[in-house]
Amino acid sequence: MNTGMWNAFARESEMQNVLAQAVATLADRSGVAIRLIDFSPYSDGAAPHRADATITLRIRDRRIAFDVEFKARMQGRASVDVIADRQAGHATPLLLVAPYLSMTLAEQCVQRGLRFIDLAGNAYLSDDSTHICIIGKKPNETTLHDMTIPPALRAGGNASSLRLTFVVLSRPDLLNCSYRELATISGIALGAVGTQLGQLRERGHLVDDARFGRRIVARSALRDEWVTNFPLRLLPKLNAMRFRAENPDWWRDAELGANQAWWSGEVAAATLANAIRPATQTVYVKPEIRREWLLTQAKRHRLRADPAGPIEILDAFWDFGEYAETTEFGPSLLVYADLVRSRDPRNVEASQVIRSLMESNDAKAAS
Numbered sequence: 001m002n003t004g005m006w007n008a009f010a011r012e013s014e015m016q017n018v019l020a021q022a023v024a025t026l027a028d029r030s031g032v033a034i035r036l037i038d039f040s041p042y043s044d045g046a047a048p049h050r051a052d053a054t055i056t057l058r059i060r061d062r063r064i065a066f067d068v069e070f071k072a073r074m075q076g077r078a079s080v081d082v083i084a085d086r087q088a089g090h091a092t093p094l095l096l097v098a099p100y101l102s103m104t105l106a107e108q109c110v111q112r113g114l115r116f117i118d119l120a121g122n123a124y125l126s127d128d129s130t131h132i133c134i135i136g137k138k139p140n141e142t143t144l145h146d147m148t149i150p151p152a153l154r155a156g157g158n159a160s161s162l163r164l165t166f167v168v169l170s171r172p173d174l175l176n177c178s179y180r181e182l183a184t185i186s187g188i189a190l191g192a193v194g195t196q197l198g199q200l201r202e203r204g205h206l207v208d209d210a211r212f213g214r215r216i217v218a219r220s221a222l223r224d225e226w227v228t229n230f231p232l233r234l235l236p237k238l239n240a241m242r243f244r245a246e247n248p249d250w251w252r253d254a255e256l257g258a259n260q261a262w263w264s265g266e267v268a269a270a271t272l273a274n275a276i277r278p279a280t281q282t283v284y285v286k287p288e289i290r291r292e293w294l295l296t297q298a299k300r301h302r303l304r305a306d307p308a309g310p311i312e313i314l315d316a317f318w319d320f321g322e323y324a325e326t327t328e329f330g331p332s333l334l335v336y337a338d339l340v341r342s343r344d345p346r347n348v349e350a351s352q353v354i355r356s357l358m359e360s361n362d363a364k365a366a367s
Contacts, residue, residue: 015041015052015070016218019097020204022117023057029121030132034059036204039218054092059130066095066115074098080105084112093127099139106135160188162234163317164196165226168216170331174323176213187317219362223333231341238317239287243298244309250301251281261285261293262316262330265338266347272329273353276346282338284316284330332358 016039023036038056051067058064067090069083080096087094096109096116109116110124110133117123120139125132163186168175174185183190197214200206205222209215216222251267262268265282269275285293294313297303303311318331329335332354339351 014072015068015097016204016221018070018072018099018119019055019068019117020202022097022119022121022123023204024202025119025121026117026123026132026134029137030123030134032059032132037063037207037217039204041218041221051090051094055095057125059125059132062130064125064127064130065092067092068095068097071096071098074101074105077105077108080108080112080114084109084114087114095125101135103136110135159234159237160186160192161196161199162226162229163188164193165200165222166331166333167318168200169219169223169226170318170333171320171323172216174320175216185319185321185323187319220359223358226333227337227340230337234317235314235341238284238314239290241294241305241313242307242309243303243311243313244306245304245311246302248310250303251278254297254301256283256328257289257293258326258328259286259324260289263328264330264335265312265342266350268329268335269339269347269350269354272332272335272357273350275350275353279346280310280312280342282312282314284314284334286319287315290315332361 019039020036023034026032027034035058036055037058039053040055041053042051052070053068054065055068056063056065069086071079071083074080083094083096093115096114097118098116099119101109101116101118101120101122106116106122106124113126115125117125118139120137121134122137123132123134164182167182167186174182177185179193180190182193186193188196197206200216200222201208205216205218207215207217251263256262262284263271263282264284266276266278266280267282270278290313294303316330336351336354336358339347339354
C-alpha cells in the first residue's frame with residue numbers, strides 16, 4: 001500500500017470510527033433510539049461539494065440520509081463558517097463529524113443551522129420532525145487518549161477478531177450462519193463470536209437488515225484494516241516455516257490436496273491476476289494434517305528447511321467445511337494481504353488487480 005493509499009485509508013477509517021462511536025455515545029446519553037445503518041465514503045474526486053461520505057442514520061423509526069464532512073481537528077470559528085457556507089450546495093443535509101466540539105463551536109453550529117455530532121455526546125440534529133440539541137459535554141480521558149492512536153491499529157482487534165472478520169469478508173454468504181457454525185469456520189471460541197460481531201456492529205461495519213439479516217457495510221475500509229493488522233496480530237500465530245526446493249518451479253507440478261492446503265501470495269496471483277511470475281510460494285495448510293502433508297511434499301519435491309527460503313508454509317486459520325468451494329487458492333483477501341506484506345515492488349501491480357477483483361465483486365453483491 002503506497003503512502004497515498006495509506007493516508008486515504010487512515011483518514012477514512014478514522015472518520016468511520018469517530019462516527020460510529022459518536023452515534024453510540026449520543027444514543028446512550030440522550031436516550032434517543034439512534035443507529036448508524038449505512039456508511040459509504042466518497043472516492044477521491046467523486047464527492048459532491050467536498051463531502052467525505054454519505055451515511056444513513058435511523059433515528060427512532062425514521063431513516064435520514066446525510067452528507068458527512070469530517071474534521072479530525074477543528075481550526076476555530078472560521079472553520080465552522082466555511083463548512084456552514086457549503087450547506088446550500090447539498091441536496092442532502094450536511095452533517096459535521098468531529099472528535100470534539102467545544103461549547104463555543106457547538107453554539108456557533110447551532111446558530112448557523114449546521115448539524116453536527118462528536119465523541120463527547122454533543123450533537124445538533126434538527127429537521128421537521130426531529131430535534132436533538134446537546135452541547136457542553138466534554139470527552140473523557142479514555143476518549144482523548146484513543147484519539148491519539150492510529151485508527152487502523154486502534155480498531156484492528158485481536159487474533160479472534162481478525163479470524164472472524166476474515167471469514168465474513170471472504171464469504172459474506174456465511175454471515176448469517178449460527179454462532180456455532182461461525183465459531184467452527186473461523187476457529188474461535190463460541191463465546192467470542194457474539195463479542196466480535198458486537199464490536200463490528202458498534203463500529204458501524206455490521207448492520208442488521210430486516211430482510212437480509214446481518215450485512216457488512218464499509219467493506220473496503222474493513223478490508224484495508226484487516227490487511228494492515230494481519231501481519232501484526234494473526235500471522236505470528238500461524239507457525240510459519242520456510243523451505244527451499246531443488247527445482248524452483250516445483251510448484252507447477254505440486255498437488256496440494258483438495259480442501260487440505262491452498263496457494264496464496266504470488267502463485268495465486270499468477271493465476272488470478274495473470275500479472276506476475278512467482279518467485280516465492282506461500283501455502284496455507286490445515287493444522288491437523290500439516291505434518292503428514294509437509295513430509296509428503298518434502299519427499300516429492302525435495303524440500304529442505306531454509307530460514308531464507310522462498311517457500312512459506314503456514315497454518316490455515318479458517319475451515320469452510322461443508323461450505324467450502326473446490327479451489328486450490330486461498331480467498332482473495334488473503335492473497336491480497338500476502339502480496340502487500342511482501343513489500344516487493346514486483347507485487348504492486350498484481351495486488352492492485354486482486355483488489356480490483358474484490359471491489360468488483362462488492363459492486364455485484366450490492367446490485
